[in-house]
Amino acid sequence: MADALLEVTRVTKVFGGLTAVHAVDLEILAGEIRGLIGPNGAGKTTLFNCITGVYKPDGGEIRLEGSRLNGFKPHRITKAGIARTFQQIRLFGEMTSLENVEVGLDAQHRAGAISAILHLRRHRIENEEASREGLNLLRFVGIERYANEPSRNLSYGDQRRLEIARALGTKPKLLLLDEPAAGMNPKEKEDLMALIRKIRDSGVTVLLIEHDMRVVMGVCERVAVLDHGEKIAEGPPEQLQKDPRVIEAYLGREVAEDAAGA
Amino acid sequence: MKRGDSRNRRLLTGGLLTGVAIIALVIPQLVSLAAQEILVLIATFALLALGLNVVVGFAGLLDLGYIAFYATGAYAWGIFSGAGPIKMPYTRSEFWGDWGFWIILFVVLAINMGIGVMLGSPTLRLRGDYLAIVTLGFGEIVRIVANNLESVTGAALGISQIPHPRIPFIGYHFGLNPVPYYYLLLLLLIVGIFVIRRLDHSRIGRAWIAIREDEVAAEAMGVPTLKMKLLAFAIGATTAGVAGVVFASKSNYVSPASFDVFASFLVLCAVVLGGMGSIPGSLAGAFVIVGIPSFLQLRFPELDEYRYWTFGVILVAMMIFRPQGLIPSKRREAELMLEADPDIPEAVT
Numbered sequence: 192m193a194d195a196l197l198e199v200t201r202v203t204k205v206f207g208g209l210t211a212v213h214a215v216d217l218e219i220l221a222g223e224i225r226g227l228i229g230p231n232g233a234g235k236t237t238l239f240n241c242i243t244g245v246y247k248p249d250g251g252e253i254r255l256e257g258s259r260l261n262g263f264k265p266h267r268i269t270k271a272g273i274a275r276t277f278q279q280i281r282l283f284g285e286m287t288s289l290e291n292v293e294v295g296l297d298a299q300h301r302a303g304a305i306s307a308i309l310h311l312r313r314h315r316i317e318n319e320e321a322s323r324e325g326l327n328l329l330r331f332v333g334i335e336r337y338a339n340e341p342s343r344n345l346s347y348g349d350q351r352r353l354e355i356a357r358a359l360g361t362k363p364k365l366l367l368l369d370e371p372a373a374g375m376n377p378k379e380k381e382d383l384m385a386l387i388r389k390i391r392d393s394g395v396t397v398l399l400i401e402h403d404m405r406v407v408m409g410v411c412e413r414v415a416v417l418d419h420g421e422k423i424a425e426g427p428p429e430q431l432q433k434d435p436r437v438i439e440a441y442l443g444r445e446v447a448e449d450a451a452g453a
Numbered sequence: 454m455k456r457g458d459s460r461n462r463r464l465l466t467g468g469l470l471t472g473v474a475i476i477a478l479v480i481p482q483l484v485s486l487a488a489q490e491i492l493v494l495i496a497t498f499a500l501l502a503l504g505l506n507v508v509v510g511f512a513g514l515l516d517l518g519y520i521a522f523y524a525t526g527a528y529a530w531g532i533f534s535g536a537g538p539i540k541m542p543y544t545r546s547e548f549w550g551d552w553g554f555w556i557i558l559f560v561v562l563a564i565n566m567g568i569g570v571m572l573g574s575p576t577l578r579l580r581g582d583y584l585a586i587v588t589l590g591f592g593e594i595v596r597i598v599a600n601n602l603e604s605v606t607g608a609a610l611g612i613s614q615i616p617h618p619r620i621p622f623i624g625y626h627f628g629l630n631p632v633p634y635y636y637l638l639l640l641l642l643i644v645g646i647f648v649i650r651r652l653d654h655s656r657i658g659r660a661w662i663a664i665r666e667d668e669v670a671a672e673a674m675g676v677p678t679l680k681m682k683l684l685a686f687a688i689g690a691t692t693a694g695v696a697g698v699v700f701a702s703k704s705n706y707v708s709p710a711s712f713d714v715f716a717s718f719l720v721l722c723a724v725v726l727g728g729m730g731s732i733p734g735s736l737a738g739a740f741v742i743v744g745i746p747s748f749l750q751l752r753f754p755e756l757d758e759y760r761y762w763t764f765g766v767i768l769v770a771m772m773i774f775r776p777q778g779l780i781p782s783k784r785r786e787a788e789l790m791l792e793a794d795p796d797i798p799e800a801v802t
Contacts, residue, residue: 243673245669245673264672265672265673266672266673266674266675266676266677266678269673269674269675270675274673274674275673277670277673281667281669281670281673282666282667282670283662283663283666283667283670283671284666284667285662285666286659286662286663286666290659290662293656293659294656294659294660294663294671294674294676295674295675297656297659297660297674297675297676298674298675298676300656302655302656303657304652304657304684306655307651307652307654307655307656307657308647308648308651308652309651310651314655317656318654318655318656321656357674358674360674361674361675
């Protein structure tokens with residue numbers, strides 16, 4: 192398809208004797224919010240790690256806007272336009288919120304050591320830009336009042352938001368969110384859903400791993416389901432809720448048969 | 454209120470800095486020759502600590518063989534000044550004239566950057582403990598090579614008769630007087646502090662701290678981690694190299710015995726006690742680690758056997774009363790106040 196942003200073709204990842212991801216195809220269109228669900232251990236995060244270069248896929252191909260990303264180092268993939276957040280929050284704890292976002296923004300910056308030592312124009316412009324845009328991003332996710340607070344002092348929900356702001360700092364085309372709603376209360380989840388929509392509306396495509404079905408059903412236009420490393424279903428969320436394979440993956444065969452019979 | 458606080462704080466640090474600068478400038482004129490020698494020692498260690506702080510404090514890379522870079526700097530001047538066993542046209546002092554020392558001071562920047570990158574490119578892919586082990590090994594390898602490569606380094610006897618620096622044109626000879634070395638080191642310290650401060654406040658400094666805090670996340674945020682770690686390593690290596698050149702020219706003698714593991718640990722202690730990631734901290738750390746024991750020894754020579762005892766007492770007292778270091782970096786201060794758990798002192802890593 193012409194406007195496929197990310198094409199994942201038959202990606203496989205094997206750990207020893209365990210095939211964590213097996214020949215998964217995934218095509219994400221520019222401008223959509225795509226969900227990726229599946230029971231624990233289904234291979235969702237492994238797939239994320241393959242896309243972002245943390246793992247090298249053992250087979251298959253990953254293309255962003257048509258160009259191959261396989262074998263790139265994570266920082267190269269980030270610069271190519273894929274940013275992510277982590278399942279376990281991984282902020283730079285001692286740095287302030289603003290500094291955290293600035294590290295993300297620095298992915299766009301080019302000033303080297305000499306420029307920094309001599310305070311050359313490029314360094315000054317980029318440094319100024321980093322703090323200005325950093326504040327904008329903090330405002331975007333709604334935590335600008337903690338700009339100068341060390342990030343480890345932030346509440347759990349705010350840390351999740353900061354991770355998103357930091358990832359957005361790298362100016363991604365595609366944002367991968369790994370269980371962003373984990374540990375959030377209902378109010379925070381509502382806000383998160385609004386934030387995800389806002390991110391999409393700003394022109395960033397979103398791929399979301401999430402266990403909370405209300406969040407998935409609430410924001411995703413299409414959802415892919417992984418089980419035992421394979422994609423077992425894909426489609427709009429309402430349709431998947433009735434799909435016997437999906438119910439079986441989550442609840443077991445008997446329940447699935449009951450549901451089909453009923 | 455907060456704004457007033459920060460302004461007062463800035464005034465206070467400004468005043469303190471000026472005071473320290475004035476004292477540092479005047480003090481050699483006021484003390485005995487023996488104390489001047491100690492001042493040179495402190496300044497040398499301060500330069501070493503300044504460089505190691507970039508590696509350990511900023512980038513979080515535990516380097517236990519740091520003194521090797523000090524050794525290569527010292528031997529570089531030893532060999533190229535013509536004092537070593539290699540006798541080539543370019544290793545004779547006549548070839549260099551008064552410029553030799555100053556040229557080597559710059560050449561060592563390149564040499565040590567090269568060695569740092571050569572050692573770093575394979576090893577900086579390792580993390581944590583593994584890096585510590587490899588650097589520990591590297592430090593020992595350099596010392597053992599110096600101890601055995603007789604045709605280049607003069608083996609265990611070392612290189613003696615290394616020339617003192619001369620200032621070109623005016624022909625001033627540094628000689629045995631410690632004072633000019635002290636001022637030279639002071640100048641190098643100022644340059645070092647300037648460069649490292651500027652880097653710290655740039656995207657490079659942010660990248661270093663990010664790597665120290667979480668390397669996986671840093672990489673995922675587009676930080677070229679290997680390149681940034683190499684840069685930190687190279688800056689540490691060059692700083693130590695420069696200190697080594699001055700050391701060799703001052704003592705006019707180098708031997709492998711000066712570069713054992715204990716010397717590496719001493720510098721590391723200065724960085725940790727001063728406050729990791731803090732530039733004024735590493736300078737203060739150097740003062741405490743080599744200054745206080747040396748002055749005590751000077752004052753009470755009969756207590757010489759207690760030198761390591763004082764050292765131990767300082768270490769233990771610091772861990773109990775000020776685990777974040779003498780002058781912690783602001784970020785670190787915040788972290789330790791938060792994790793107020795007095796039973797667990799901050800680990801070296």
